[in-house]
Amino acid sequence: MAILITKDKDWLQKWDSFLLQNNKGSHLLYSSWLASYSVYGFDFEVVIEHQDGEILGGYGAVLAKSLFFKFYIIPYGPIVSLRRENTVTDFLTIAKTQAHKHKCCYFQYHVPISNDALISDFVYTQSYFNTKEFVGQLGNKFKYVYSSYGINWVDFGISRNAPEFLAQLPHQVRRNIAIPYKNNPSIKYAKTNFECEEAYKIIEENALLGNYAVRSFKDFQKTLMQLIQKEQAYLLYIVYNNDIKGTALAVRVANHLVYITGGTKKEKPDLKWGYMLHFELIKLSFQMGYKGYDISMGGSSGVMQFKSKFNSKAIYFDSKPHYVVLNTFIFKLYLILNSTFAKNKKLFSKIVKFFK
Numbered sequence: 001m002a003i004l005i006t007k008d009k010d011w012l013q014k015w016d017s018f019l020l021q022n023n024k025g026s027h028l029l030y031s032s033w034l035a036s037y038s039v040y041g042f043d044f045e046v047v048i049e050h051q052d053g054e055i056l057g058g059y060g061a062v063l064a065k066s067l068f069f070k071f072y073i074i075p076y077g078p079i080v081s082l083r084r085e086n087t088v089t090d091f092l093t094i095a096k097t098q099a100h101k102h103k104c105c106y107f108q109y110h111v112p113i114s115n116d117a118l119i120s121d122f123v124y125t126q127s128y129f130n131t132k133e134f135v136g137q138l139g140n141k142f143k144y145v146y147s148s149y150g151i152n153w154v155d156f157g158i159s160r161n162a163p164e165f166l167a168q169l170p171h172q173v174r175r176n177i178a179i180p181y182k183n184n185p186s187i188k189y190a191k192t193n194f195e196c197e198e199a200y201k202i203i204e205e206n207a208l209l210g211n212y213a214v215r216s217f218k219d220f221q222k223t224l225m226q227l228i229q230k231e232q233a234y235l236l237y238i239v240y241n242n243d244i245k246g247t248a249l250a251v252r253v254a255n256h257l258v259y260i261t262g263g264t265k266k267e268k269p270d271l272k273w274g275y276m277l278h279f280e281l282i283k284l285s286f287q288m289g290y291k292g293y294d295i296s297m298g299g300s301s302g303v304m305q306f307k308s309k310f311n312s313k314a315i316y317f318d319s320k321p322h323y324v325v326l327n328t329f330i331f332k333l334y335l336i337l338n339s340t341f342a343k344n345k346k347l348f349s350k351i352v353k354f355f356k
Contacts, residue, residue, distance in 0.1 A: 001056065003094065004048045015046050016232065018055040019079065019253055023121040024112070026076040027251040027258060028148060029060035030232060036215075036223035037062050037145065047094055049087070056081050059091050059109075062145045063102060069334050072099035073145040074109035085124055096324060105327035105334065108140065110147045113319035119151050122254055126318065136322040141335070150316040152307060154282065154293040162283040173275070173309045180276040185240035187280055196224055199237040202247045206263030210300075214261055227251065233260075236280055238273055246273035250281050257285050258294040278310060 004011065012031035019025030027033055034044035042065060048058035057080030064071040078091035092109060099107035114123040140147065159165035166174060190196040200217045207214040217224075227233035234257075237247040248262035259281060264273040278295060285293045295307045297314060304314065325331045 001049055001051045004050060005098070006046055006048065007044070011048065012046060014053075014055055015048060015058065015060070016230065018058075020232070021255070022079055022081065023254050024077075024079050024123065025254040026079070026112075026148065027232070027253045027260075028075040028146065029077060029079065030227070030251075030253070031060070032223050032226040032230070032232070034060045034062060036220065037064070039219045040064075040144070041066065042145075045098070047091065047098065049091075057084055057087055057091065059095060061095060061098070063104075064142065064145060069330065070102060070104040070106075071142050071145075072102060072104040072107045073142060073147075075145050075147045076110055076112065078109075078111070088124065096326075099324075099326055105330040106142060106323060106325055107136070108142055108147075108321055108323040109136075110317075110321040111319055112148070112317050114150075114315060114317050116315050118155060118313060119153055119315055122151060122256075123317065136324040138320050138322055140321040141323055141331075147321050148297075148317075149320075150297045150314060152295045152297045152304075152312045152314045154295050154310050154312045156286070156290075156292050159286075162279070162286045165282065165286070166279070169311060170309070176272045176275045176309075177279050179272045180238070183240055183271060185238050185245065185276075187276075188237055188239060190235040190237060191228065193221070193225060195237075196221070196228070196235055199235050199244060199247045200224070202237075202244060202263040202265065203249070203261055209266065224249075234281075234284065236277060238276060240271075245271070246277050248277040248281060250284075252288070256290045256292055256294055257281055257288075259296040261298075274306065275309075278307075282310070 006012070016030055019029055031046065034046070037044065043063040044061060045063065046058060046060045049056045057078060059074050059078035062073045062075065064073055072095065074095055078088050080087050088111060095109060096107055112123045113126055115125050156165055159168065166177065190199045197217055203214055204217065224233065224235065228235060231252065233249065233251045235247065235249050238245045246262070246264040249260045250257045251260055259278070262277055264277070282293050295310060295312045299307070
């Protein structure tokens with residue numbers, strides 16, 4: 001067995017395949033996703049343990065930096081093969097060493113832990129870590145690299161196909177799902193750059209109307225196209241009367257689909273395009289042989305209530321991010337400066353881009 005620290009194209013392709021097939025994998029560790037932070041001047045690296053070319057485990061880290069501040073962030077994981085869970089803490093030791101080598105003032109990681117049987121395939125249980133203490137303090141002091149905090153699981157149960165699953169939903173939900181289909185809209189998957197840009201506009205418009213942040217198409221374009229070309233992501237959109245009415249972005253990882261973001265045209269009468277988007281992703285999940293669908297944790301209370309109509313169960317991880325301060329003086333200086341920008345993430349992003 002050997003440890004490899006790499007950004008080599010062939011090894012990154014193997015790493016992505018490992019994440020796709022490993023139930024504990026996360027899209028946050030895809031090489032394209034890690035590289036997406038380059039628009040802010042950040043870098044990344046992947047650390048892999050392998051034997052005879054077969055990956056046994058590893059992690060992906062974002063090397064966040066601006067001015068003289070450097071941060072080493074593992075947004076999710078490490079990820080290891082089945083029955084190698086006891087090596088997770090070994091990777092954390094390697095990560096801390098790497099953070100020192102890169103002269104980072106701060107190291108952060110988040111190992112997904114839950115004892116909920118419904119998502120047991122996708123997480124670790126606390127029992128794997130009873131004999132070793134996690135290194136670091138509890139908390140998330142660097143919030144500019146997203147770290148997942150749970151799974152909003154739509155379990156298909158004994159349903160063998162989408163119609164069987166639909167039959168188990170409440171009458172009102174079935175009715176709302178049926179409404180958009182009665183209008184015979186076109187259901188499409190964006191492939192070209194033009195199609196992706198047009199479909200993504202609704203996502204940006206919804207974020208503007210809802211006063212929440214999403215990555216701009218300009219910033220996310222390269223990553224989105226790479227994910228789609230590798231069949232790691234799907235940008236679904238609905239066309240009715242030659243107009244795009246709704247868009248949903250989902251990634252494929254760890255033997256299920258994860259909803260990332262989406263939006264619909266706000267019109268009257270309300271033709272329930274949002275219901276259609278999620279049911280199409282559920283149908284796609286069945287076609288791929290998956291046992292459920294992660295409709296995602298994000299959103300307002302109203303959005304979460306809407307997601308619950310698909311019989312989802314929001315499961316928060318028992319674990320939280322942990323961090324280690326590697327240079328106290330530099331990190332305290334960062335906290336002082338960061339407090340100025342904490343209420344304006346867009347301003348922080350512009351400053352980071354300026355100094356990249």
